[in-house]
Amino acid sequence: MGSVGTAGTGGEGTAEERRQLINVAYRLLGSVTEAEDAVQDAYGRWYGLPRSRRAEIRVPGAWLTTVTSRICLDLLGSARARRERYVGTWLPEPLPDRAEWGRAGGGPADGADPADLIVLDESVAMAFLVVLEAMTPAERVAFVLHDVFRYPFAEIAGVLGRTPAACKQLAASARRRVGEAPAPVSSAAGRAEVLRQVREAWEAKDIAALVGLLDPAAVLTADGGGLAGAVPRPVEGGARIARYMVAVADQAPGLELLERSVNGVPGLVARRAGVVVTVAAFDVSGGRVTRIWAVRNPEKLRPWAREGRLWSAGSRAPGGS
Structure with a gap:
């Protein structure tokens, strides 16, 4: 199995590694709950490998990122059918600013909640996530992994099972969708x-x-x-x-x-x-x-x-x- 980039620290289940996986999965799925499930599934598959097979994997974090991305790709494919049955309009799960609620009452600092691990930048703004929802699953994976997390197309190809050139085209198509969305012009x-x-x-x-x-x-x-x-x-x-x-x-x-x-x-x-x-x-x-x-x-x-x-x-x- 191919592996995306050099994500993770190489350790098994380190905090930074899990943070990276949660951040990737939330941007791909727009759901904290589904992101957590995807990451747990990826770790389950990792520990399900024979010890000798795990020893052969040079960068466990990269392997986990690839597996998490593939799980998210499968979930995105099935999500369309689920959301057709959803009552009303489906929107991504909103995220609080951990620093703010920490000031409000000294919230936990251990990052136990997956929402605490997500970096709040322009790639998780609600407007951006709504645009991602309009993409095909393959477009979303190619765009998020390349444009947000800077993974090369040669490695994204291993996630999508397509050529690097095809992945580049998918990301370009997704980029056009983002470019067509009106940008807020306010500080x-x-x-x-x-x-x-x-x-x-x-x-x-x-x-x-x-x-x-x-x-x-x-x-x-x-x-x-x-x-x-x-x-x-x-x-x-x-x-x-x-x-x-x-x-x-x-x-x-x-x-x-x-x-x-x-x-x-x-x-x-x-x-x-x-x-x-x-x-x-x-x-x-x-x-x-x-x-x-x-x-x-x-x-x-x-x-x-x-x-x-x-x-x-x-x-x-x-x-x-």
Whole structure:
């Protein structure tokens, strides 16, 4: 079996090696849970090899990366059928900023939760992950391994079972998809300021203020997975979204809105009775919100459960009132 790059340290199950595998798998799958399962499966296959076979593998981390990537490729193939049966729109699992919740309540520093191991950069922004979802499984693997993790096509070919030239074409096709997606033109500080205003207008149920903060062509997509209430189809238009947001606030008395980092960029979190019920990621361009992705499926909010407990311990959340 071929092996991708020189990922990992060469040790069996080191923390840095596992971190690398989780980062690869999350970007390929958009799911912390599935990423963890894929990595566990890869380690299971490693330890299932005869000791003599393991001794022949020069860089165990590279072998594990290859196997993890192949497992993810298989999962991506079956995921399309599963997501056709999914209730409503499927969105990637949102990630909290570990440094922020650590400040909020001194969270664990051992990285035991897979979400803690994921590096929060532009390749895990919700907008980027949504574009990855539109790719074919082979495009996604070729693009993520090459453009994000810098693996050469000669080694990616071993994962996909294709020639290096074919893998290069797949990555180029994926790159075009990324290039076609509108890029947000707003600094982190600018995003944070817009979302502060959105939070204040939402709390005040000020439809006019919300309309002014939302692009007229804005789109809101919600993911409840059939386990939490959510609109089944995207809500289009700033005015319609503003009315929808106020209706949500009316139906959920006691809802707290918190300004938090979501997948490494400013976002909003809604908490009720100490429980995180919605995590919303935003795209901001020209001082207005252009896209909102609201994840309400509780199965996708597992990494945020600890945050809710820490905030309830008496700390003040950033942006909270």
